[in-house]
Amino acid sequence: MSKKPQHSVRVDLGDRSYDIIIGQNLLSRAADFMTPHLASKKVLIVTDETVGTLYRDKINLNGLDAAWVTVPVGEASKSFAQLQIVLDAMFTHGMERNDTIVALGGGIVGDLTGFAASVFKRGCRFIQIPTTLLAQVDSAVGGKTAINVPQGKNLVGAFYQPTLVLADMDALSTLPLRALKAGYAEILKYGLLGDAAFFAWLKDNGPAVIGGDKDAIAQAVKVSCETKARIVAGDERERGQRALLNLGHTFGHALEAEAGYSGDLLHGEAVSAGMEMAFDFSVALGLCHSRELDALRAHMKKTQLVGIKDVAPLLGKPDALLSHMDQDKKNENGAITLILARRIGEAFVQKNTIRETLSNYLKYLAVEYGGEPQGRISRS
Numbered sequence: 498m499s500k501k502p503q504h505s506v507r508v509d510l511g512d513r514s515y516d517i518i519i520g521q522n523l524l525s526r527a528a529d530f531m532t533p534h535l536a537s538k539k540v541l542i543v544t545d546e547t548v549g550t551l552y553r554d555k556i557n558l559n560g561l562d563a564a565w566v567t568v569p570v571g572e573a574s575k576s577f578a579q580l581q582i583v584l585d586a587m588f589t590h591g592m593e594r595n596d597t598i599v600a601l602g603g604g605i606v607g608d609l610t611g612f613a614a615s616v617f618k619r620g621c622r623f624i625q626i627p628t629t630l631l632a633q634v635d636s637a638v639g640g641k642t643a644i645n646v647p648q649g650k651n652l653v654g655a656f657y658q659p660t661l662v663l664a665d666m667d668a669l670s671t672l673p674l675r676a677l678k679a680g681y682a683e684i685l686k687y688g689l690l691g692d693a694a695f696f697a698w699l700k701d702n703g704p705a706v707i708g709g710d711k712d713a714i715a716q717a718v719k720v721s722c723e724t725k726a727r728i729v730a731g732d733e734r735e736r737g738q739r740a741l742l743n744l745g746h747t748f749g750h751a752l753e754a755e756a757g758y759s760g761d762l763l764h765g766e767a768v769s770a771g772m773e774m775a776f777d778f779s780v781a782l783g784l785c786h787s788r789e790l791d792a793l794r795a796h797m798k799k800t801q802l803v804g805i806k807d808v809a810p811l812l813g814k815p816d817a818l819l820s821h822m823d824q825d826k827k828n829e830n831g832a833i834t835l836i837l838a839r840r841i842g843e844a845f846v847q848k849n850t851i852r853e854t855l856s857n858y859l860k861y862l863a864v865e866y867g868g869e870p871q872g873r874i875s876r877s
């Protein structure tokens with residue numbers, strides 16, 4: 498096995514720049530990769546019950562003064578209660594600002610840990626070791642950290658960059674297919690929002706990515722991280738173009754809120770259904786040709802992603818969906834901002850969405866697809 502990682506992608510943010518290291522066999526060399534980015538030997542590893550069981554004995558922390566804290570699996574861990582538990586563990590471990598907190602897990606662990614890093618003694622060092630596909634291509638990169646509150650998803654958080662991201666392809670070998678597909682939705686997002694050539698590559702290679710082919714996954718992670726790094730470097734705090742990364746998320750977050758952040762609907766599943774809705778709405782508004790939507794739907798069918806029909810039970814209450822969208826962080830002056838599409842590979846930020854038009858679209862979805870509000874979400 499070569500000592501060199503397969504790929505390295507730089508997120509260029511001046512004195513807060515960092516590398517995303519992508520490759521195999523990285524966890525077993527974690528201390529080597531991390532040490533140049535540490536100012537002290539003291540680290541706290543935050544993980545969840547599943548990832549902790551799998552990797553606690555496999556991650557190499559030789560030479561480091563490491564303590565661990567484990568949070569429950571699931572979106573409910575992005576909460577004030579779990580934030581307090583992580584902060585307590587940092588105090589108990591005697592941490593100072595120059596010490597480092599490490600997120601070992603998926604997007605939930607990464608978002609929670611990053612937020613803890615941003616508020617602990619007004620900001621301590623932070624490393625991301627994402628172990629899900631979704632976290633490797635999206636949430637571990639770019640510095641959006643957050644917890645959820647009853648009012649909605651990610652509504653309390655901070656922009657706070659890590660100093661290193663270690664994306665080990667080997668960590669994906671234990672991922673269930675459902676989690677791989679949820680991560681694949683965020684990969685597909687990069688093709689849809691600005692890279693038709695990548696979408697064409699995914700049409701050929703998507704099944705291999707979902708099938709667990711490590712080289713195909715590493716390539717998809719690399720391209721995804723390059724796109725995200727470029728967008729984040731140009732607009733770190735989402736004043737403009739970074740909002741494109743939210744394609745599918747305005748609808749998706751509303752679906753997640755309706756599902757009650759239960760394990761019934763994963764974030765990536767909400768995003769894939771949300772992206773189909775964004776294209777469908779763009780077609781309905783006459784902004785996008787229906788053949789683009791057809792091509793998206795054909796690819797979603799081929800890769801068995803969750804689409805509008807699969808979330809039918811959540812579409813029955815259009816007013817509730819609209820009021821979740823009212824909480825979206827992209828909104829301005831009370832008007833909803835959406836990411837819409839002109840074609841595959843060309844998304845754009847639509848401010849001041851006409852409320853009545855959006856409301857009518859959600860009502861149309863309720864009539865066309867809306868199932869029993871209490872029904873099960875289908876993943877067939």
Ligand SMILES: O=C(O)C(=O)C[C@@H](O)[C@H](O)[C@H](O)COP(=O)(O)O
Binds near residue numbers: 635638643651739743
């Ligand atoms: O990094 C970004 O910017 C994104 O929007 C990426 C999203 O895929 C990611 O899920 C993000 O955490 C959502 O952010 P939010 O601002 O919509 O809460």
